[in-house]
Amino acid sequence: MMSFEYLKRRFKEYYKDNREKIPLVNLFNQREFGFIPWDQQIRMIRHMGFANRENLIQHLINNGPRHVYSSGSLYINPENQDMKKKGYQGCDLIVDIDVDHFYTPCKEDHDIWYCKECGKNGKGMVEKCPKCGKLKLKKLTWICEECLDVAKKEIIKLIYNFLIPDFNIDIEKIKIAFSGHRGYHLKIEDNNLRALSSDERREIIDYITGEGISFEILGLRKMGNNIFGFSTETIGWSQKINRKIEEILKMSSIEIETLLSDKRKFNLNQNFIENFLNYKNNFLNIIKSNNLNNWTLVSSTLNTWYNFLEPIVDQIGIEVDVPVSIDIHRLIRYPGSLHGKTGFKVQELNPNDLDDYNPLDEQVEKLDPIVFVSKVQTIQKLEIIESNVPATKIKGESFGPYKLGDTIEVPHHIAVFLLCKGVAKSV
Amino acid sequence: MSDIYDLVKRYPWLPSLKTSYSDIASKNPLDFINEIFTSDKSNDIKRRVLTIFNDAFSNIEQLSEYELDENNIYVYLILKIILYIINNKILSNRIANIYSKTTYNELNKENEYNLYYIYQDLNLEVLYDEQPTIYKKFVVKDQQEIFKTNFKISYLNYLKLASNLKDEYRKLVNNAVRQGYVYIKPENINRLLQEHVRMKFLTQNNEISTELDKFKEKLFEIQEFKALYDTITAIWESKKEEFEYTIDITFKEGKDISETFPPCIKEILSKAQEGQNLIHTERLFILWFLNSLKYPEDKIINVFSTLPDFNREQTAYQVKYAMKKGYTPYSCKSLKSYSLCFAKEYKDVLCLEGYFSRLQEVQKDISHPLKYIEVKQYRDSKKLKKTKNQTLDKK
Ligand code: SF4
Ligand SMILES: [Zn+2]
Numbered sequence: 001m002m003s004f005e006y007l008k009r010r011f012k013e014y015y016k017d018n019r020e021k022i023p024l025v026n027l028f029n030q031r032e033f034g035f036i037p038w039d040q041q042i043r044m045i046r047h048m049g050f051a052n053r054e055n056l057i058q059h060l061i062n063n064g065p066r067h068v069y070s071s072g073s074l075y076i077n078p079e080n081q082d083m084k085k086k087g088y089q090g091c092d093l094i095v096d097i098d099v100d101h102f103y104t105p106c107k108e109d110h111d112i113w114y115c116k117e118c119g120k121n122g123k124g125m126v127e128k129c130p131k132c133g134k135l136k137l138k139k140l141t142w143i144c145e146e147c148l149d150v151a152k153k154e155i156i157k158l159i160y161n162f163l164i165p166d167f168n169i170d171i172e173k174i175k176i177a178f179s180g181h182r183g184y185h186l187k188i189e190d191n192n193l194r195a196l197s198s199d200e201r202r203e204i205i206d207y208i209t210g211e212g213i214s215f216e217i218l219g220l221r222k223m224g225n226n227i228f229g230f231s232t233e234t235i236g237w238s239q240k241i242n243r244k245i246e247e248i249l250k251m252s253s254i255e256i257e258t259l260l261s262d263k264r265k266f267n268l269n270q271n272f273i274e275n276f277l278n279y280k281n282n283f284l285n286i287i288k289s290n291n292l293n294n295w296t297l298v299s300s301t302l303n304t305w306y307n308f309l310e311p312i313v314d315q316i317g318i319e320v321d322v323p324v325s326i327d328i329h330r331l332i333r334y335p336g337s338l339h340g341k342t343g344f345k346v347q348e349l350n351p352n353d354l355d356d357y358n359p360l361d362e363q364v365e366k367l368d369p370i371v372f373v374s375k376v377q378t379i380q381k382l383e384i385i386e387s388n389v390p391a392t393k394i395k396g397e398s399f400g401p402y403k404l405g406d407t408i409e410v411p412h413h414i415a416v417f418l419l420c421k422g423v424a425k426s427v
Numbered sequence: 428m429s430d431i432y433d434l435v436k437r438y439p440w441l442p443s444l445k446t447s448y449s450d451i452a453s454k455n456p457l458d459f460i461n462e463i464f465t466s467d468k469s470n471d472i473k474r475r476v477l478t479i480f481n482d483a484f485s486n487i488e489q490l491s492e493y494e495l496d497e498n499n500i501y502v503y504l505i506l507k508i509i510l511y512i513i514n515n516k517i518l519s520n521r522i523a524n525i526y527s528k529t530t531y532n533e534l535n536k537e538n539e540y541n542l543y544y545i546y547q548d549l550n551l552e553v554l555y556d557e558q559p560t561i562y563k564k565f566v567v568k569d570q571q572e573i574f575k576t577n578f579k580i581s582y583l584n585y586l587k588l589a590s591n592l593k594d595e596y597r598k599l600v601n602n603a604v605r606q607g608y609v610y611i612k613p614e615n616i617n618r619l620l621q622e623h624v625r626m627k628f629l630t631q632n633n634e635i636s637t638e639l640d641k642f643k644e645k646l647f648e649i650q651e652f653k654a655l656y657d658t659i660t661a662i663w664e665s666k667k668e669e670f671e672y673t674i675d676i677t678f679k680e681g682k683d684i685s686e687t688f689p690p691c692i693k694e695i696l697s698k699a700q701e702g703q704n705l706i707h708t709e710r711l712f713i714l715w716f717l718n719s720l721k722y723p724e725d726k727i728i729n730v731f732s733t734l735p736d737f738n739r740e741q742t743a744y745q746v747k748y749a750m751k752k753g754y755t756p757y758s759c760k761s762l763k764s765y766s767l768c769f770a771k772e773y774k775d776v777l778c779l780e781g782y783f784s785r786l787q788e789v790q791k792d793i794s795h796p797l798k799y800i801e802v803k804q805y806r807d808s809k810k811l812k813k814t815k816n817q818t819l820d821k822k
């Protein structure tokens with residue numbers, strides 16, 4: 001618990017030193033706030049409202065909370081405990097993209113799980129224990145540049161493949177934030193979108209993820225022994241699919257083979273892959289043409305095409321944490337606040353900042369979420385209290401991996417990170 | 428091109444009713460009814476209202492009469508008032524379905540100018556492009572089916588109208604979305620308006636019953652209105668059973684096995700009964716389910732007859748097809764993944780806790796709705812035997 005006291009102090013200091021820099025969210029005083037304190041007995045303090053920024057900052061300085069959230073929703077009385085009496089006025093459209101919720105190959109290196117039931121442990125992303133099948137897993141997930149890069153690319157895809165071309169969303173209204181841990185969120189601050197019901201939000205999210213797509217409705221047909229695919233001269237998902245196929249067909253044969261046989265992605269059989277490669281150029285001509293759509297040369301069974309098209313949809317669609325977008329009473333991390341599991345800042349970004357953004361090694365100082373780097377080189381001494389701790393790579397330098405009982409000397413920001421993660425204690 | 432007065436006569440649910448017929452729209456319902464039932468229009472309007480109810484009761488799918496004169500406005504308003512005070516879900520749904528379907532057919536007869544006006548009146552952001560846009564194309568051999576349209580509707584409006592239709596064709600992901608608009612043919616917008624009109628009749632009556640009673644009392648002082656109301660409720664009373672039980676199909680020597688249905692089935696059936704929309708998966712499931720219980724074709728078709736978009740021919744075709752193919756209905760696992768399992772909501776003990784298999788001597792989960800029926804029927808037959816034995820004992 002000592003380290004919690006320490007971290008709390010550091011968090012308070014941060015808020016004090018940065019009181020001018022904490023941003024003000026749009027329509028600030030209509031938002032509900034929530035806090036998770038360091039004291040582990042208390043889960044979340046919700047239903048708070050702040051009349052002005054000064055009050056919020058003062059609260060942060062006084063309490064140095066572990067996590068800080070505000071609502072996507074707008075309320076007349078944000079502090080009312082009763083949801084019905086809050087006076088709901090609408091909710092920003094929020095999309096959360098977090099690698100916690102989808103597969104990345106590098107998790108095999110840096111995410112550790114341990115089964116509380118049978119004691120088995122391993123690396124990677126598992127839902128339940130592969131040995132005993134129980135769900136009682138303890139997981140230690142780690143930050144990683146590669147994972148964050150995947151998440152960032154999803155955000156970019158979301159903006160430039162969906163929000164702007166399909167929904168005509170004004171880029172000025174898009175706000176992005178690095179979550180301070182393993183993902184990004186995006187919100188759209190627009191009065192028309194704020195009025196959307198949960199059902200309507202789900203429809204938009206289904207569109208963005210490709211959920212509920214019907215290949216028949218889009219035009220896939222079997223007639224006799226022929227398969228007729230999508231025509232290119234269309235609007236919507238059928239066009240997106242054809243473009244993706246075109247993109248794949250333009251890859252080298254080796255790349256295609258690797259992609260299509262990848263168990264986590266296409267997992268297609270050799271037969272299909274062979275045909276696909278043999279007729280690569282013919283198929284490319286068909287896909288590019290406005291009037292040709294006989295896809296039979298690659299395969300004449302509908303099922304095989306489903307097996308091919310479903311992963312295509314997954315590739316086009318965005319990996320979204322769906323409930324966050326649909327639930328209008330959710331709270332999301334407040335920009336400029338600190339993430340209690342890392343000590344990193346929740347960093348607001350403009351869409352233009354995204355391309356070169358690298359939260360773990362950011363060059364633009366005002367966008368750098370790693371706030372506990374000291375000006376003078378200070379080294380802190382810690383003891384590792386977790387059996388296995390993966391390597392931590394921040395600002396181009398790698399620390400670890402560590403084992404239980406290791407005593408280590410690390411720079412200040414790494415110390416804060418390891419303490420926040422709960423894998424070390426001060427000595 | 429029709430002017431807005433004419434359009435409101437045809438479509439009294441248009442917002443312009445309030446401005447173009449402000450003398451009607453601004454009245455309070457009591458004065459309004461009073462005036463109507465003492466005017467010379469009275470007889471014609473009464474007759475038409477009654478016809479609509481009769482149409483609804485006789486299970487036909489379209490209004491037998493729909494005139495586009497001023498009285499049509501009165502008929503619409505009176506229908507709504509009557510449904511409001513009868514306050515019966517099944518009845519409201521019946522009228523809502525049949526009325527909105529007629530609306531749909533009428534809308535489809537309008538030319539593009541009138542449609543454009545109607546959409547504007549509803550404050551929909553619908554744009555008309557001079558050049559039609561191709562948004563979908565099916566090419567099969569030398570034949571091309573090209574979908575093109577001059578209309579596009581803002582996706583926000585589209586969602587407002589379509590998001591509770593819950594059917595695959597209406598899902599945004601299966602539609603042509605570009606630059607904030609959905610490219611759509613007018614008949615498809617009209618289908619969405621059908622739903623909009625349907626909902627007009629279904630505004631829940633949430634007022635505390637004493638107030639409703641007071642309102643009724645006042646209305647009933649108007650003799651002519653009371654008479655009409657009584658006639659309608661009398662027919663309803665006599666037909667009610669037929670309606671409430673159309674789904675509890677009793678066949679097989681009059682034995683009703685719907686009591687043994689699991690929650691997932693009961694939920695869909697009660698939705699259908701109320702005339703709510705069913706999503707595609709629900710339709711398939713119920714179809715395959717009843718089919719595997721060997722329900723007769725016409726009984727199955729009748730289950731669907733209350734749905735807002737019911738089309739007898741099409742349904743018959745689908746039912747026949749399913750019967751021929753003999754598909755197995757979804758398992759509990761699939762139903763759960765589709766969020767169609769209602770075990771928790773119904774607090775159904777058999778679904779939640781499973782049953783004890785004597786053969787294998789283990790507690791087993793219900794894994795399939797058909798298994799549920801099997802277990803239920805087995806238990807019922809046991810009960811039957813027991814009571815039989817008990818009575819024998821007494822003898
Ligand atoms: S457990 Fe199975 S039978 Fe019971 S409601 Fe759920 S899906 Fe239906
Ligand atoms: Zn285990």
Ligand SMILES: [Zn+2]
Binds near residue numbers: 106107110147
């Ligand atoms: Zn990673």
